Amino acid sequence: MDVFVNLMINGLATGMLIFLLAAGLTIIFGLMDVLNFAHGGLFAWGAYMGVWTFASTGNYLLSIVAAIAAGAALGFLMERFIIKPVYGNHVAQILITLGVMIVLTELIYAIWGPNPVLAGLPAFLDGSWIIGGIVLIKYRLFIILVGLLVFAAIYYVLHRTRLGLVVRAGVMNKEMVEALGINIRKLFMLVFMVGAGLAALGGVLFGPYSGVINGQIGMNYGILAFIVVVIGGMGNVIGSALAAVIVGLAGAFMAYYVPELSLAVNMLLMLLVLLFRPSGLFGARR
Amino acid sequence: MVARFLTIPRTVLLLIFVLLAVLPYVLDSRYWLILLTQVFIFAIFAMSYDILLGYTGIVSFGHAMFFGIGAYSVAIFMDRFGNSYGSLLAAVGATIVLTAIVSAIVGLLTLRLQSHFFAMLTLAVSGLFVVIAEKWRAVTHGTEGFTFAIPPFLRDRTVMYFICLFMMVITLMLLSRFTHSPFGRVLLAIRENEKRTESLGFQTLYYKVIASVVAGVFAGLSGCLYALTLRFVNTTVLSVQYTLDVLLMTIIGGVGTLYGGILGSALIQLVHHYLTNLAKVHWIFERWLILFGIVYIIVVMVFPHGIIGTARQWWAKRRFLKMREERTLNG
Numbered sequence: 001m002d003v004f005v006n007l008m009i010n011g012l013a014t015g016m017l018i019f020l021l022a023a024g025l026t027i028i029f030g031l032m033d034v035l036n037f038a039h040g041g042l043f044a045w046g047a048y049m050g051v052w053t054f055a056s057t058g059n060y061l062l063s064i065v066a067a068i069a070a071g072a073a074l075g076f077l078m079e080r081f082i083i084k085p086v087y088g089n090h091v092a093q094i095l096i097t098l099g100v101m102i103v104l105t106e107l108i109y110a111i112w113g114p115n116p117v118l119a120g121l122p123a124f125l126d127g128s129w130i131i132g133g134i135v136l137i138k139y140r141l142f143i144i145l146v147g148l149l150v151f152a153a154i155y156y157v158l159h160r161t162r163l164g165l166v167v168r169a170g171v172m173n174k175e176m177v178e179a180l181g182i183n184i185r186k187l188f189m190l191v192f193m194v195g196a197g198l199a200a201l202g203g204v205l206f207g208p209y210s211g212v213i214n215g216q217i218g219m220n221y222g223i224l225a226f227i228v229v230v231i232g233g234m235g236n237v238i239g240s241a242l243a244a245v246i247v248g249l250a251g252a253f254m255a256y257y258v259p260e261l262s263l264a265v266n267m268l269l270m271l272l273v274l275l276f277r278p279s280g281l282f283g284a285r286r
Numbered sequence: 287m288v289a290r291f292l293t294i295p296r297t298v299l300l301l302i303f304v305l306l307a308v309l310p311y312v313l314d315s316r317y318w319l320i321l322l323t324q325v326f327i328f329a330i331f332a333m334s335y336d337i338l339l340g341y342t343g344i345v346s347f348g349h350a351m352f353f354g355i356g357a358y359s360v361a362i363f364m365d366r367f368g369n370s371y372g373s374l375l376a377a378v379g380a381t382i383v384l385t386a387i388v389s390a391i392v393g394l395l396t397l398r399l400q401s402h403f404f405a406m407l408t409l410a411v412s413g414l415f416v417v418i419a420e421k422w423r424a425v426t427h428g429t430e431g432f433t434f435a436i437p438p439f440l441r442d443r444t445v446m447y448f449i450c451l452f453m454m455v456i457t458l459m460l461l462s463r464f465t466h467s468p469f470g471r472v473l474l475a476i477r478e479n480e481k482r483t484e485s486l487g488f489q490t491l492y493y494k495v496i497a498s499v500v501a502g503v504f505a506g507l508s509g510c511l512y513a514l515t516l517r518f519v520n521t522t523v524l525s526v527q528y529t530l531d532v533l534l535m536t537i538i539g540g541v542g543t544l545y546g547g548i549l550g551s552a553l554i555q556l557v558h559h560y561l562t563n564l565a566k567v568h569w570i571f572e573r574w575l576i577l578f579g580i581v582y583i584i585v586v587m588v589f590p591h592g593i594i595g596t597a598r599q600w601w602a603k604r605r606f607l608k609m610r611e612e613r614t615l616n617g
Binding site: 086096099100109219230264271275 | 343345347395396399400401402403405406407409410411413414417421526530533537573575576578579580582583586587590
């Protein structure tokens, strides 16, 4: 029972982190038709920025803010100078965002060094509660809480505000939205920055969760986010949230029971979905 | 006839190859021989990638897996069955068969998807290969890798130099034939407009799968040569790093030209070598990939045809202007 609950919490926490990455990826794809191969790089930047700020100031809240700000700023620069010139050209987009991924990763190595960096944990989130013989690690519950809050916020914005209405309409039919007199380019930039900020938030939460960060986490979590986006359906945020939880839980349980297969299972799941249901498991549009 | 065959670019090319062929007799430097051998090997790898990216217009992020299959085939056959020519031949045969099968299966499963998904899936599948190589320690010795003996004659660096040079020229000729064949023309059509090619009655999936098999087999062969020169193999030969290298080489050299792969390989190997030496001067040179990443982004954005393609365009434009000038003078 103890093991089961722990794996559950672990899986949910990982799922939430992947969701933060996948949410931006999926909206950006749905709205702008851009698959951002550098999204994992923003995650890694968030992690490093957060750990560095926390190590130098000791203020956890500030480290989260700094990471999100760094992510959004990078997102702004990327959209404005790198992705904008290649809208509509898929091959160039894939190539160029991969180039950005290389530069982002190498910059991390150049600034913070190639060795893994230890990530500190604030005192109020350290430790665990023991309820009825089950150990609940505080920080993991905190990640789950933040993930749920972000999901609720995204859901609220997308379904209860005018901005969300425009975004959803844009995912369905860009040209129509443009024809109705809405500046879709501005919307693109906003969505890209929010997506980048969410990825960075995922990164900063990831730091203390794993205890140590390195430049490779961007690529690793980027691939997981792709898998989630494919399973959930491109452009479908709620589908992504469900898929992230599935992938997170599958990863946690597989890593405990059959560690050799943990990565393979997710890849196979993605392959099957792409072959038999390319629109994703959830939501049947497109 | 001779004058028509020997255009200026061809003459330059021929001169370069002749120069490379006599180089070992003029230049007595083991170091340069090894560096140039690496350039030739990666040129083969980059040309094979150009078949996909430049001639068919598909972006694969998993090309390193074919390179790795070639390298591991040679390493494992040498390790298990002794360092005879027989086992080397068997290893090369195994490479061809394995890369052909893997690329055909991966291609059949994934090439019908949109370019986004294809790129992602190839990244994922090549990731799986790394995991397999890491876990199957009995054969691959995991991440640490292993060294192995090769046929004594091939231990000579000059011999390897000539073999690799020869293989590069042969690859260039074969792939050039391939791309100029009617089959290659269909690939170009797919690159330009896949839907239209399909509506003209071509089974585009079939053409794309064959293209990826050709690319996979040549990548595997370059991997064989790589393992032979290194006499050591570990899981990095399968890693994304090699895919990135080949991507940089092809893009910077020029996509859809084949020669671009050779130029890109030479450029990146040489610059990498010099920048790593400069690391003593300033640590930033240790991270030479930043520089290449930025150059790469600029090339994709501003010169999508790379060095060779841009030079060709410039050449064609000059000839056109000259012709027009002559015409106005005469007429």
